[in-house]
Amino acid sequence: MEINKRPTRLGRPPKHEDRNTRERILDAAIELFARQGIAGTSLRQIAQAVGIKESAIYAHFEGKEALCPAIFARFGPPAAVVDELLASDSSTIARSRPEVVLRDMAQRVIARWNEPQARLFLSLLLREGMGGSEALMRPAKQLVLDLLTPIVRQWMEQGLIRKDFPPELLIWEFLAPLTLIRISYWHAQATEEEVELGYRLAERHIDYFLRIALIDKTSNV
Amino acid sequence: MEINKRPTRLGRPPKHEDRNTRERILDAAIELFARQGIAGTSLRQIAQAVGIKESAIYAHFEGKEALCPAIFARFGPPAAVVDELLASDSSTIARSRPEVVLRDMAQRVIARWNEPQARLFLSLLLREGMGGSEALMRPAKQLVLDLLTPIVRQWMEQGLIRKDFPPELLIWEFLAPLTLIRISYWHAQATEEEVELGYRLAERHIDYFLRIALIDKTSNV
Amino acid sequence: MEINKRPTRLGRPPKHEDRNTRERILDAAIELFARQGIAGTSLRQIAQAVGIKESAIYAHFEGKEALCPAIFARFGPPAAVVDELLASDSSTIARSRPEVVLRDMAQRVIARWNEPQARLFLSLLLREGMGGSEALMRPAKQLVLDLLTPIVRQWMEQGLIRKDFPPELLIWEFLAPLTLIRISYWHAQATEEEVELGYRLAERHIDYFLRIALIDKTSNV
Amino acid sequence: MEINKRPTRLGRPPKHEDRNTRERILDAAIELFARQGIAGTSLRQIAQAVGIKESAIYAHFEGKEALCPAIFARFGPPAAVVDELLASDSSTIARSRPEVVLRDMAQRVIARWNEPQARLFLSLLLREGMGGSEALMRPAKQLVLDLLTPIVRQWMEQGLIRKDFPPELLIWEFLAPLTLIRISYWHAQATEEEVELGYRLAERHIDYFLRIALIDKTSNV
DNA sequence: TATGAATGAGCCTTCATTCAT
DNA sequence: GATGAATGAAGGCTCATTCAT
Numbered sequence: 001m002e003i004n005k006r007p008t009r010l011g012r013p014p015k016h017e018d019r020n021t022r023e024r025i026l027d028a029a030i031e032l033f034a035r036q037g038i039a040g041t042s043l044r045q046i047a048q049a050v051g052i053k054e055s056a057i058y059a060h061f062e063g064k065e066a067l068c069p070a071i072f073a074r075f076g077p078p079a080a081v082v083d084e085l086l087a088s089d090s091s092t093i094a095r096s097r098p099e100v101v102l103r104d105m106a107q108r109v110i111a112r113w114n115e116p117q118a119r120l121f122l123s124l125l126l127r128e129g130m131g132g133s134e135a136l137m138r139p140a141k142q143l144v145l146d147l148l149t150p151i152v153r154q155w156m157e158q159g160l161i162r163k164d165f166p167p168e169l170l171i172w173e174f175l176a177p178l179t180l181i182r183i184s185y186w187h188a189q190a191t192e193e194e195v196e197l198g199y200r201l202a203e204r205h206i207d208y209f210l211r212i213a214l215i216d217k218t219s220n221v
Numbered sequence: 222m223e224i225n226k227r228p229t230r231l232g233r234p235p236k237h238e239d240r241n242t243r244e245r246i247l248d249a250a251i252e253l254f255a256r257q258g259i260a261g262t263s264l265r266q267i268a269q270a271v272g273i274k275e276s277a278i279y280a281h282f283e284g285k286e287a288l289c290p291a292i293f294a295r296f297g298p299p300a301a302v303v304d305e306l307l308a309s310d311s312s313t314i315a316r317s318r319p320e321v322v323l324r325d326m327a328q329r330v331i332a333r334w335n336e337p338q339a340r341l342f343l344s345l346l347l348r349e350g351m352g353g354s355e356a357l358m359r360p361a362k363q364l365v366l367d368l369l370t371p372i373v374r375q376w377m378e379q380g381l382i383r384k385d386f387p388p389e390l391l392i393w394e395f396l397a398p399l400t401l402i403r404i405s406y407w408h409a410q411a412t413e414e415e416v417e418l419g420y421r422l423a424e425r426h427i428d429y430f431l432r433i434a435l436i437d438k439t440s441n442v
Numbered sequence: 443m444e445i446n447k448r449p450t451r452l453g454r455p456p457k458h459e460d461r462n463t464r465e466r467i468l469d470a471a472i473e474l475f476a477r478q479g480i481a482g483t484s485l486r487q488i489a490q491a492v493g494i495k496e497s498a499i500y501a502h503f504e505g506k507e508a509l510c511p512a513i514f515a516r517f518g519p520p521a522a523v524v525d526e527l528l529a530s531d532s533s534t535i536a537r538s539r540p541e542v543v544l545r546d547m548a549q550r551v552i553a554r555w556n557e558p559q560a561r562l563f564l565s566l567l568l569r570e571g572m573g574g575s576e577a578l579m580r581p582a583k584q585l586v587l588d589l590l591t592p593i594v595r596q597w598m599e600q601g602l603i604r605k606d607f608p609p610e611l612l613i614w615e616f617l618a619p620l621t622l623i624r625i626s627y628w629h630a631q632a633t634e635e636e637v638e639l640g641y642r643l644a645e646r647h648i649d650y651f652l653r654i655a656l657i658d659k660t661s662n663v
Numbered sequence: 664m665e666i667n668k669r670p671t672r673l674g675r676p677p678k679h680e681d682r683n684t685r686e687r688i689l690d691a692a693i694e695l696f697a698r699q700g701i702a703g704t705s706l707r708q709i710a711q712a713v714g715i716k717e718s719a720i721y722a723h724f725e726g727k728e729a730l731c732p733a734i735f736a737r738f739g740p741p742a743a744v745v746d747e748l749l750a751s752d753s754s755t756i757a758r759s760r761p762e763v764v765l766r767d768m769a770q771r772v773i774a775r776w777n778e779p780q781a782r783l784f785l786s787l788l789l790r791e792g793m794g795g796s797e798a799l800m801r802p803a804k805q806l807v808l809d810l811l812t813p814i815v816r817q818w819m820e821q822g823l824i825r826k827d828f829p830p831e832l833l834i835w836e837f838l839a840p841l842t843l844i845r846i847s848y849w850h851a852q853a854t855e856e857e858v859e860l861g862y863r864l865a866e867r868h869i870d871y872f873l874r875i876a877l878i879d880k881t882s883n884v
Numbered sequence: 885t886a887t888g889a890a891t892g893a894g895c896c897t898t899c900a901t902t903c904a905t
Numbered sequence: 906g907a908t909g910a911a912t913g914a915a916g917g918c919t920c921a922t923t924c925a926t
Contacts, residue, residue: 021889037348039261042916052890055918059889064917126347127258129410137405169429172422173398180401189350205397208390212433242906263899275900277907285900463885479790482702484920497923498886506921568789569700571852579847611871614864615840622843626800631792643835650832654875684910705895718897719911727896 022060024050026074029067034123034188038068068128075121098155099210106178106206113182114195123188137179161213170213177205243281245271247295250288255344255409259289296342319376320431327399327427334403335416344409382434391434398426464502466492468516471509476565476630480510517563540597541652548620548648555624556637565630579621603655612655619647685723687713689737692730697786697851701731731791738784761818762873769841769869776845777858786851800842824876833876840868 028049032041043064047054061067093101112118145168152167161170185198249270253262264285268275282288314322333339366389373388382391406419470491474483485506489496503509535543554560587610594609603612627640691712695704706727710717724730756764775781808831815830824833848861 037258037260039258043918044916053892054916055892055920056890058918123350127350129344129348129408164432165429169425173426173429176401176426177394177397180397180404183401183404187350201393204390205394208386208394211385264901265899273906274908276902276909279901280906479700479702481700485922486920494885495887496921497888500922501885565792569792571786571790571850606874607871611867615868615871618840618843618868619836622839622846625843625846629792646832647836647839650828650836653827706897707895715910716912717895718899718913721897722910 021050021052021056023074025057025060026067026071030071030075030117030120030124031188033067033071034120034127037127038064071121071124075117076125093151098152098160099214101151102174102210103206106202110178110199110202113186119186119188119190122182122186126183126187159215162215174209174213178202181205242271242273242277244295246278246281247288247292251292251296251338251341251345252409254288254292255341255348258348259285292342292345296338297346314372319373319381320435322372323395323431324427327395327423331399331403331420331423334407340407340409340411343403343407347404347408380436383436395430395434399423402426463492463494463498465516467499467502468509468513472513472517472559472562472566473630475509475513476562476569479569480506513563513566517559518567536593536596540594540602541656543593544616544652545648548644552620552641552644555628561628561630561632564624564628568625568629601657604657616651616655620644623647684713684715684719686737688720688723689730689734693734693738693780693783693787694851696730696734697783697790700790701727734784734787738780739788757814757817761815761823762877764814765837765873766869769865773841773845773862773865776849782849782851782853785845785849789846789850822878825878837872837876841865844868 025046028046029041032045032049035041043054043057046067047057061070113122148171149167152161152170155161156163156167181198181202185194185201190198246267249267250262253266253270256262257266264275264278267288268278282291334343369392370388373382373391376382377384377388386394402419402423406415406422411419467488470488471483474487474491477483478487485496485499488509489499503512555564590613591609594603594612597603598605598609623640623644627636627643632640688709691709692704695708695712698704706717706720709730710720724733776785811834812830815824815833818824819826819830828836844861844865848857848864853861
């Protein structure tokens with residue numbers, strides 16, 4: 001027999017604050033997963049960061065494994081580039097000068113990449129390799145194929161951009177260095193100086209790219 | 222898995238599998254660390270891959286923590302670029318045409334990057350972030366500053382390469398996309414197709430860069 | 443395990459599934475306790491079988507411990523033999539021939555033992571040993587002492603039953619094999635074939651016993 | 664706990680009472696499993712009974728589930744009856760008087776059933792229903808069919824035992840009540856008085872059976 | 885009456901590590 | 906050098922229980 005009889009007072013304590021425990025768990029989880037890896041993070045740590053007991057996590061998630069899909073659903077995928085572009089007015093873009101559009105777009109994308117959650121998600125991806133780099137490149141490919149290509153082609157026809165490379169290649173050469181900078185300097189553990197260095201490198205790359213790609217009408221004969 | 226896979230040398234007396242247990246432990250360790258992370262890999266797994274018991278590892282290493290420095294000492298740092306260049310005859314380089322030198326250098330660096338151990342080491346770096354990207358970029362910086370810069374400057378003075386960008390920038394724009402390709406397609410778990418795609422992208426980038434950077438004497442009027 | 447499975451009564455307004463949640467909890471509990479043991483059954487399983495949440499059980503019972511007494515009160519004790527005999531008309535019994543009475547009694551007792559709930563209760567008793575066999579034998583003892591003994595004694599005086607054994611012993615020798623059959627073949631997890639085999643063995647035993655105990659007047663000289 | 668209690672083997676030096684941790688684990692396991700059920704027993708308890716830590720158990724067994732097969736292999740199946748009979752000289756049996764043989768056999772079987780390990784194993788079987796009663800009856804069936812039947816038949820031909828029942832039935836009627844006594848009074852938790860009561864009931868049954876089955880030559884004529 | 889969220893205890897298991905052999 | 910047995914710590918998860926709603 002001996003059904004567990006306990007004298008101590010168990011169960012839920014009378015009072016507590018709410019504010020969506022589920023999301024607080026995910027916040028703590030992505031932070032710790034990004035910093036220590038999934039295997040290196042215990043539910044105990046996550047619970048402690050949230051201020052609850054581990055067993056309470058099971059009221060919101062099936063288990064440790066179920067946290068990853070939930071993190072993906074909440075913070076990823078990082079389609080920042082695409083989103084940013086979609087947010088812009090497509091007809092306005094085509095009429096603006098390329099250097100304005102590209103600078104503006106890059107600036108906004110970079111701003112997104114540097115949001116805390118985006119940096120955490122990037123680190124998580126790189127660490128756990130959940131098709132990590134695959135996932136990182138997919139948005140860019142989508143962008144090239146579906147969104148930017150026609151615009152760049154239009155610029156080419158307008159004589160604003162050099163025509164001796166296919167639009168896809170130009171876009172890739174514009175984005176790839178920025179992506180490397182992101183990985184190298186804008187991950188979750190990056191120091192202040194690294195972030196700053198990244199900004200400078202990005203700016204330098206954009207300047208370089210524009211001088212390469214643009215056909216400067218004013219200076220031309 | 223197949224940690225022990227090596228070019229099955231037929232007609233050779235076996236039992237020389239001993240080949241220094243210490244090294245076999247490190248081989249198994251880097252493989253598993255790269256695939257599963259350090260925290261996600263147990264000494265039991267490593268021992269099993271080697272074919273010994275966990276406690277035997279302690280005859281060769283202080284403990285789990287001592288494996289990482291040993292792995293670094295054995296497989297890294299991946300100064301592939303620098304090594305490759307150092308391996309070349311410096312005086313010959315300056316006299317060769319840039320497209321030949323750069324193509325040749327890139328080809329050899331890429332070959333190194335695709336050696337199994339280099340791929341494993343890259344994955345380990347990315348996963349554990351041991352100053353991961355830092356470590357990945359350091360060789361390039363070293364290269365730029367100490368080795369390639371004077372050569373490129375010489376090419377500029379010879380009128381072989383455009384002079385409107387500083388040598389460091391040009392070199393960075395040459396290497397950064399290759400590094401991104403490495404991270405994206407040449408990590409340890411990359412599929413055959415990913416590796417192949419990486420090769421194509423790298424080739425395309427090199428072509429692109431040479432057309433950008435070179436001053437084509439033949440076509441010039 | 444589909445404890446709630448019942449012949450889906452088509453064309454009947456549902457929501458009468460309520461049928462006293464308390465009883466449905468007990469139904470599920472005895473089923474699971476018999477199958478898995480008390481310690482091996484969680485309140486969650488019981489609640490799931492009933493279609494409620496675990497915490498709802500506490501609206502009906504003090505806790506897990508309180509389920510056992512409630513199960514006893516509802517399904518046990520299995521005083522089947524006594525009940526059956528009490529249900530018969532005592533004066534009629536004495537006037538009937540022993541073979542008729544005993545066969546009839548055995549048949550009715552066996553029928554009771556094979557009711558689903560009786561089988562579940564038996565399995566629970568055996569599992570948890572709540573004075574298991576004690577409890578199983580007590581009704582028989584009661585029966586012997588209080589009810590059957592005088593009847594058998596009367597039969598002895600009438601020359602219907604052999605007198606060379608005390609009535610208590612005869613009754614015990616009649617019931618013990620049946621009880622063993624019950625335990626072996628009529629527990630909750632018994633297969634169809636086991637149940638059938640039990641029936642055959644029981645019948646064989648009854649025949650055997652009657653030939654042993656009866657004094658056959660017709661064949662006698 | 665008295666886990667180590669066994670019939671002190673006289674005349675043999677104890678050597679080292681260390682006696683293989685593996686076996687001490689099994690001893691503790693069967694004891695606790697029989698008393699509390701498998702689900703109701705924690706590895707902690709077993710380890711504590713042995714005097715080691717729970718994790719040490721995993722050096723000897725795969726896990727909790729692996730203990731049951733090991734217990735079966737060590738303590739079961741309880742083919743006590745068959746073993747006892749096989750231990751006797753078959754030719755001697757046939758020449759002995761039935762009452763001597765049967766009394767002797769029953770006495771030895773009962774002695775076996777009352778060995779501590781046999782009582783523990785019985786309780787475990789009943790509790791966990793591992794084909795519990797099935798397993799309990801199988802030896803008897805085997806006995807009837809293969810060993811005892813020919814002997815009984817021989818006794819019948821010698822006119823020592825009544826011929827109006829098939830040998831199998833007689834044997835079953837001899838063994839079944841003993842088996843019920845075993846289950847009821849000789850399980851692991853039985854009190855001293857219960858055990859004693861069982862002995863008396865068994866003796867009474869044997870006397871009864873012999874008076875039923877034997878053809879008394881002396882009183883005849 | 886029933887649910888959802890929470891708790892503290894405990895369970896099974898794995899881990900890194902030690903040590904005698 | 907290598908193994909088997911052991912340990913203490915920790916990890917993921919379940920459980921009975923509580924309480925506000």
